[in-house]
Amino acid sequence: MDFLRELSNRLPGRERCQGLLKHVPIPALQGACVLEIDLTRGLAEVPPTSPLEALRARNTPQLHEVIDGLRRAVTDDKVAALIVHASSNVTLSQVQELRRGILRFRASGKPTLAWTESFGELVHGTTGYLAATSCEQIWVQPSGDVTVHGIVAGGLFVRGALDKIGVLPQFARRQEYKSAAELFLAESMSEPNRAMLTRIVESVNDTMVADMADTRADRGVTLAAARDLLERGRLSAEEALERGFIDAIGYRQQAFVWLRERIADPDEKAPLTFVERYRKSALSPVPAVAGSHRPTVAVIGAHGAIHLGRSGGASPTGGHTVGSDSLTATLRAARRDKDVRAVVLRIDSPGGSYIASDAIRAEVLALRESGTRVVASMGGVAASGGYFIAMPCERILANPATLTGSIGVLAGKNVVREGMRRLGINRQDVSLGRFDEMFSTQRPFSDAEWARLDTWLDEVYADFTGKAATDRGMVLSELESLARGRVWSGVDARLNGLVDDLGGLDDAIRVACELAQLDRAQVDVRRLPKLGPLDRFLPTENSDSPVGARLGEGLSLYDRASLALGLNSAGVLTMPPLRLS
Numbered sequence: 194m195d196f197l198r199e200l201s202n203r204l205p206g207r208e209r210c211q212g213l214l215k216h217v218p219i220p221a222l223q224g225a226c227v228l229e230i231d232l233t234r235g236l237a238e239v240p241p242t243s244p245l246e247a248l249r250a251r252n253t254p255q256l257h258e259v260i261d262g263l264r265r266a267v268t269d270d271k272v273a274a275l276i277v278h279a280s281s282n283v284t285l286s287q288v289q290e291l292r293r294g295i296l297r298f299r300a301s302g303k304p305t306l307a308w309t310e311s312f313g314e315l316v317h318g319t320t321g322y323l324a325a326t327s328c329e330q331i332w333v334q335p336s337g338d339v340t341v342h343g344i345v346a347g348g349l350f351v352r353g354a355l356d357k358i359g360v361l362p363q364f365a366r367r368q369e370y371k372s373a374a375e376l377f378l379a380e381s382m383s384e385p386n387r388a389m390l391t392r393i394v395e396s397v398n399d400t401m402v403a404d405m406a407d408t409r410a411d412r413g414v415t416l417a418a419a420r421d422l423l424e425r426g427r428l429s430a431e432e433a434l435e436r437g438f439i440d441a442i443g444y445r446q447q448a449f450v451w452l453r454e455r456i457a458d459p460d461e462k463a464p465l466t467f468v469e470r471y472r473k474s475a476l477s478p479v480p481a482v483a484g485s486h487r488p489t490v491a492v493i494g495a496h497g498a499i500h501l502g503r504s505g506g507a508s509p510t511g512g513h514t515v516g517s518d519s520l521t522a523t524l525r526a527a528r529r530d531k532d533v534r535a536v537v538l539r540i541d542s543p544g545g546s547y548i549a550s551d552a553i554r555a556e557v558l559a560l561r562e563s564g565t566r567v568v569a570s571m572g573g574v575a576a577s578g579g580y581f582i583a584m585p586c587e588r589i590l591a592n593p594a595t596l597t598g599s600i601g602v603l604a605g606k607n608v609v610r611e612g613m614r615r616l617g618i619n620r621q622d623v624s625l626g627r628f629d630e631m632f633s634t635q636r637p638f639s640d641a642e643w644a645r646l647d648t649w650l651d652e653v654y655a656d657f658t659g660k661a662a663t664d665r666g667m668v669l670s671e672l673e674s675l676a677r678g679r680v681w682s683g684v685d686a687r688l689n690g691l692v693d694d695l696g697g698l699d700d701a702i703r704v705a706c707e708l709a710q711l712d713r714a715q716v717d718v719r720r721l722p723k724l725g726p727l728d729r730f731l732p733t734e735n736s737d738s739p740v741g742a743r744l745g746e747g748l749s750l751y752d753r754a755s756l757a758l759g760l761n762s763a764g765v766l767t768m769p770p771l772r773l774s
């Protein structure tokens with residue numbers, strides 16, 4: 194272990210590495226370049242948390258790097274144009290952030306072109322087309338289509354299967370919109386759940402239609418025409434061209450030739466450069482030297498289910514997780530760092546543990562009390578426990594398609610005794626205490642156990658709604674009417690006062706700079722914790738160690754699989770397993 198520590202100390206740090214990179218030829222630094230975004234590679238929300246994950250994700254750009262690269266390119270004379278390979282390998286929330294970055298670049302007057310083989314092949318290409326509409330020109334190859342659908346939101350219902358195998362579901366919730374339990378309790382969707390999902394679909398579809406009509410208005414695309422596109426579902430390339438949804442039909446090479454002619458570079462002297470690679474070359478080689486005390490905005494991530502203990506890295510079954518020990522230690526580290534003037538808490542979490550969420554909220558409040566400005570930036574999902582840790586922030590920003598709210602509580606169990614007996618399996622236990630076997634899956638709740646569960650859920654729900662009302666400056670009755678377990682789109686959450694503004698991570702950083710009275714151009718924006726290549730192999734020094742993820746830590750494999758199936762094992766502050774598609 195001492196050998197590993199010594200090796201880690203000898204490895205070049207960020208400043209030395211960037212200093213050495215000054216001597217490495219990077220195309221974007223040698224002359225004019227054409228920036229490129231290839232959405233077929235997807236966009237990553239979370240930086241790699243282990244060497245193996247970094248190896249797997251080496252060709253997947255991070256969303257924040259792409260957005261920041263586009264922002265820097267606006268005023269860089271060496272950047273001549275932008276070309277986007279449109280694809281639906283990205284989420285709706287990611288596309289909404291990407292669109293803002295591309296539109297800001299386009300407003301600089303530099304040419305922008307999106308091309309694709311097809312917006313969907315039998316399946317829809319909605320997110321790819323939404324990304325493309327932020328560009329000045331859209332090209333589709335002759336055999337391609339424009340297949341754009343409205344979003345779909347729904348869930349599974351397995352009560353019928355549970356009855357057949359002898360499993361008795363027992364769950365309680367607060368209140369009627371906390372619909373995750375319907376997976377087990379019902380054979381079909383309840384009316385409150387249907388009303389909630391219908392409003393989410395309406396809200397997100399309205400946003401998509403407005404975005405398409407806004408950026409294609411000069412091609413004759415109206416709100417009615419954009420809505421008609423969702424109704425039709427599919428247009429051939431020729432039909433899409435005739436109706437103004439695309440600008441040209443041609444293959445990749447033809448689209449690139451058009452763009453090269455537009456920037457007077459027919460000989461292809463300006464090389465193609467991925468935006469994230471350009472960003473690395475555009476960063477100052479030595480952003481901050483020791484003792485310079487450059488003002489800093491720290492970006493701290495909360496990605497995945499929330500639980501007690503240390504965070505866990507990505508896994509095939511459950512992705513990243515948020516451990517309260519790791520996140521609170523990182524927030525304390527930001528509070529101790531005199532250079533950190535503001536923090537952006539980036540949240541992409543369906544929630545989980547009530548106790549862990551409350552511990553994180555307390556550290557956010559302590560950070561604010563120290564004078565540090567704190568802004569929440571919501572990704573695709575920031576609901577239930579994910580909303581619990583956002584609500585104490587000074588400002589909250591969400592994307593229009595963010596799923597948030599879900600201020601409610603859920604708990605229970607599945608009794609599997611009869612199902613096991615049908616398989617010839619019989620389990621017997623011995624206990625002495627009245628509530629020792631309360632959550633045993635071998636027997637139903639007793640009346641006393643139901644009463645205890647109801648009392649606890651009432652207490653948690655009252656605490657959640659009371660703290661949310663305080664944090665958001667609302668009267669409790671007003672907040673409670675927006676709670677009841679209901680999930681909201683980012684648009685509706687803003688209208689109802691659950692979030693403050695619509696925007697992505699880059700917008701949240703801007704707001705944090707404004708609150709801290711900092712010049713964005715003079716600020717060092719960095720992610721916390723910043724770990725070296727071997728840090729995850731070394732033991733944690735103490736409870737204040739801001740280690741974001743450790744090998745072998747986080748939720749167990751069983752818990753990750755349970756979450757993926759909607760079993761909510763992470764805790765009572767978990768939103769329904771709802772995703773937009």
